[in-house]
Amino acid sequence: MTANQLFKNICRKKSFLCIGLDTDIKKIPKHLLSEKKPIFEFNKAIVDATADFCVAYKLNIAFYESLGVEGWQALEETVDYIRHHYPDQFLIADAKRGDIGNTSEMYAHTFFEQFNFDAVTVAPYMGEDSVSPFLKYPDKWVILLALTSNKGAFDFQLTEDANGEKLFEKVLHRSMNWATSDRMMYVVGATKEAYFEKIREIVPNHFLLIPGVGAQGGDLEKVGELAINDQCGILVNSSRQILYASDSNLFYKAAAFEAQKIQQVMYAVLLKHGWVS
Numbered sequence: 001m002t003a004n005q006l007f008k009n010i011c012r013k014k015s016f017l018c019i020g021l022d023t024d025i026k027k028i029p030k031h032l033l034s035e036k037k038p039i040f041e042f043n044k045a046i047v048d049a050t051a052d053f054c055v056a057y058k059l060n061i062a063f064y065e066s067l068g069v070e071g072w073q074a075l076e077e078t079v080d081y082i083r084h085h086y087p088d089q090f091l092i093a094d095a096k097r098g099d100i101g102n103t104s105e106m107y108a109h110t111f112f113e114q115f116n117f118d119a120v121t122v123a124p125y126m127g128e129d130s131v132s133p134f135l136k137y138p139d140k141w142v143i144l145l146a147l148t149s150n151k152g153a154f155d156f157q158l159t160e161d162a163n164g165e166k167l168f169e170k171v172l173h174r175s176m177n178w179a180t181s182d183r184m185m186y187v188v189g190a191t192k193e194a195y196f197e198k199i200r201e202i203v204p205n206h207f208l209l210i211p212g213v214g215a216q217g218g219d220l221e222k223v224g225e226l227a228i229n230d231q232c233g234i235l236v237n238s239s240r241q242i243l244y245a246s247d248s249n250l251f252y253k254a255a256a257f258e259a260q261k262i263q264q265v266m267y268a269v270l271l272k273h274g275w276v277s
């Protein structure tokens with residue numbers, strides 16, 4: 001999927017919502033635990049209920065690999081299910097990988113060939129040769145960590161060198177030409193709104209994947225105001241707020257309600273820019 005196709009989907013769905021499938025076996029409704037495939041059944045119900053309100057799903061690999069073989073199976077079945085039933089959805093493997101070249105090649109093979117994801121989150125700190133194997137796949141995306149939503153972003157990413165350049169700024173400057181803005185986007189936490197202007201100064205055209213609204217306290221309206229570019233250029237992720245809106249038998253309806261609430265705010269942002277009517 002190109003950036004332009006993503007933008008078209010955003011306009012058609014009136015949403016730039018990415019739903020995070022951070023499916024935690026300890027948090028899903030208890031009645032699902034008697035199912036043969038509780039994680040997959042949960043994901044399927046959530047996806048069927050929310051697909052109208054979002055343009056992307058992000059599967060956080062940690063939640064699946066922590067369950068061993070069963071988790072990997074649930075991951076594969078979920079990806080296949082979404083691909084088959086909702087082919088317009090952009091599918092992100094949130095794996096935060098990156099290693100020396102031949103190892104990154106294996107990671108890329110895993111997420112782009114073994115699983116048919118559109119994009120994978122990658123850590124930039126081992127440099128270009130750790131990222132380039134992911135970029136060898138035409139039509140697939142790297143989503144590079146730039147400025148993360150957590151407190152620990154202050155430990156390294158927000159520290160400055162002698163010239164006053166912050167580490168996340170260096171990451172953006174160095175990596176922005178590794179691929180076109182059709183193949184690479186950046187992770188920027190919703191909680192780091194003070195830096196959106198600077199980020200847009202450095203990478204005006206790239207899509208940003210923005211987690212951290214809802215459970216982590218980021219403000220969706222501020223994100224919509226400050227991070228957007230002239231082709232929308234943002235995907236805002238929400239995971240727990242949607243997935244665990246209710247633990248009743250009707251959990252998927254509560255999830256749909258939360259997703260629609262977020263989508264309505266996004267609709268207003270898109271309307272303001274004249275991209276939708």
Ligand SMILES: O=C(O)c1cc(=O)[nH]c(=O)n1[C@@H]1O[C@H](COP(=O)(O)O)[C@@H](O)[C@H]1O
Nearest residue numbers: 060121148149187189211215216238239240
């Ligand atoms: O790369 C990410 O997706 C990510 C980066 C970041 O800086 N902060 C962050 O929260 N995330 C992920 O985004 C999701 C946020 O989940 P909620 O806080 O439940 O909406 C989790 O899957 C995190 O791993």
